[in-house]
Amino acid sequence: MASIYRDIRAALETKLAAVSGIPAISHENVSFDRTNGTSYVETFFVPQSRRPAVRGLNPQQRYNGVFTVVCYAAEGNGPGTADELADKVLEAFEATTDVSYTNTQGETFVVSIDYAEREGGGLDTPFYYVPVNIGFYIYN
Amino acid sequence: MAVPKLKVSPALKAKLAEIDEMLEDAVERKMTDVARTVVLASPVDTGAFVNSWSFKDNLGGGRSKSSDNKPRGRDKGAERGKGLNSLVNDIKKTVEVGSPGGSVREGIALQAGNYYFINRAPHAIEVERKKQIVDKIIRQHGR
Numbered sequence: 001m002a003s004i005y006r007d008i009r010a011a012l013e014t015k016l017a018a019v020s021g022i023p024a025i026s027h028e029n030v031s032f033d034r035t036n037g038t039s040y041v042e043t044f045f046v047p048q049s050r051r052p053a054v055r056g057l058n059p060q061q062r063y064n065g066v067f068t069v070v071c072y073a074a075e076g077n078g079p080g081t082a083d084e085l086a087d088k089v090l091e092a093f094e095a096t097t098d099v100s101y102t103n104t105q106g107e108t109f110v111v112s113i114d115y116a117e118r119e120g121g122g123l124d125t126p127f128y129y130v131p132v133n134i135g136f137y138i139y140n
Numbered sequence: 141m142a143v144p145k146l147k148v149s150p151a152l153k154a155k156l157a158e159i160d161e162m163l164e165d166a167v168e169r170k171m172t173d174v175a176r177t178v179v180l181a182s183p184v185d186t187g188a189f190v191n192s193w194s195f196k197d198n199l200g201g202g203r204s205k206s207s208d209n210k211p212r213g214r215d216k217g218a219e220r221g222k223g224l225n226s227l228v229n230d231i232k233k234t235v236e237v238g239s240p241g242g243s244v245r246e247g248i249a250l251q252a253g254n255y256y257f258i259n260r261a262p263h264a265i266e267v268e269r270k271k272q273i274v275d276k277i278i279r280q281h282g283r
Contacts, residue, residue, distance in 0.1 A: 026217045034216075042217045046172060046228055049165050055154070064165070068176055120280055122181060124216070131180060133173065 004063065004109060004140050009045045011101030011111045012067045012093075012136065016043065019092040022085070036126050037074045039081055041089070044068040053139055060139050064114075067093075067134040072127040079121055082130040086118045093134045111138045168235050171195065171252060174281050175227040178250075178257055179220040181276040183267065186210035187219035192247075192261035195230035199249060201242020204260035227257075250274050252281075 017025060026032035026042040034040055046066045052059035069089045073081035093099070093116045102108045114135035121130045148156075175195065182190040186207040194202035203226070233239065234255065247260035248268045257277075261267070268274060 028221045029218060031215060032217055044176065044221060044224060046176070046224065048169055048172060051161070051165075064169075066169075066172065066176075070180060119177065122276060124180070124183070129180065131176065133176070 003050065004138070005045075005047055007101060007103050007107070007109045008047075008063060008065070008111055008136065008138060009067075010103065011099050011109055012045070012134070013043060014101055015092065015099045016041070016069060016089070019088055021088055034072070034127070039071070039073045039085060041085065042070045042072065044070070062137060062139050064135070064137045067136060068131055069134065070129050070131045072124070072129045075123060075126045075128050077128075079128065079130070082121060082128050086130040086132050089132045089134075090116050090118060093132075099136075109138065109140070111136050164235050167253075168231050171231045171235070171255060172228055174252055174257065174277065175224060175231060177277050177280045178227065178273070179223045181271070181273045182220070182223065183271055184214060184216040184219045185212050187214045187222070189259065189261045189264065189267050190219050190223040191226065192259050192264065193223055193227055194258045194260070195227050195234055196239040196256050196258060197234050197254060198239065198241050199244050199256055199258065201240060202245075202247065202258040202260040204245065204247070204262065206262050248274060250277060 016022060022041060024040045026040055028043060028045060048066065049064045050061050053062045054060065071082045071085035093113050095113055095115045097113050099111045100108060114137050116132065116134045119131045121128055178193055179190055184190050188205040188207035188210055192203045192205045196202060245260050247258060247264040250257040
């Protein structure tokens with residue numbers, strides 16, 4: 001059975017792009033020039049495990065992983081802007097909700113959100129950032 | 141005196157293997173969380189420093205990339221993504237089968253339980269002195 005990582009990534013990235021008020025998104029392996037003083041978010045898709053969900057032949061697989069959205073805002077203006085962005089991401093990917101996505105072949109995937117939590121902020125001059133980690137799983 | 145042989149039923153063996161796998165997954169998850177903080181806390185100019193992180197179960201060897209003659213002002217997201225991928229691959233390998241040893245060289249090391257995040261870039265100590273990366277990671281994840 002082929003893996004579905006591409007569809008999982010697409011589901012999560014499409015959902016993020018649709019969140020109202022989210023600024024430019026820096027996707028993995030796509031050149032991105034950040035502009036000083038302009039907020040943006042950066043994504044990292046980290047698959048963690050792909051395990052048979054049951055014993056026996058041809059089992060369904062359970063995929064686990066983390067989708068990280070790092071919210072960047074200008075340094076020196078307080079944490080408010082990055083915090084607000086992080087809140088928007090947290091609300092959009094609330095734990096126990098599902099993200100549905102239909103690919104170009106017409107197959108629909110429902111990615112479940114296991115948890116969504118933020119980390120403490122940090123400085124990456126000239127930006128201040130707040131990472132939000134979204135744990136996901138899907139059976140396929 | 142003969143030592144009695146203990147027979148383990150296949151069902152129990154399978155259960156134990158499952159528990160083992162669950163524990164490995166939990167450790168991998170926690171270490172991946174730390175890895176994410178490690179790359180986000182790492183400054184990026186040539187990408188040599190962020191790509192010199194390794195995850196190991198011993199202090200020997202590890203990646204060491206020099207910034208000499210490398211173009212500066214690299215894409216921060218791309219370099220951090222590369223660094224994170226290397227660490228996630230290291231974590232899977234190390235937790236499941238262990239990591240090779242090697243000579244202990246200068247650099248910085250952060251202990252996380254029975255494992256280590258190591259950076260052997262030639263300029264690692266200088267970067268750490270300026271940016272206190274280890275402190276940032278400990279502040280986020282504890283000792």
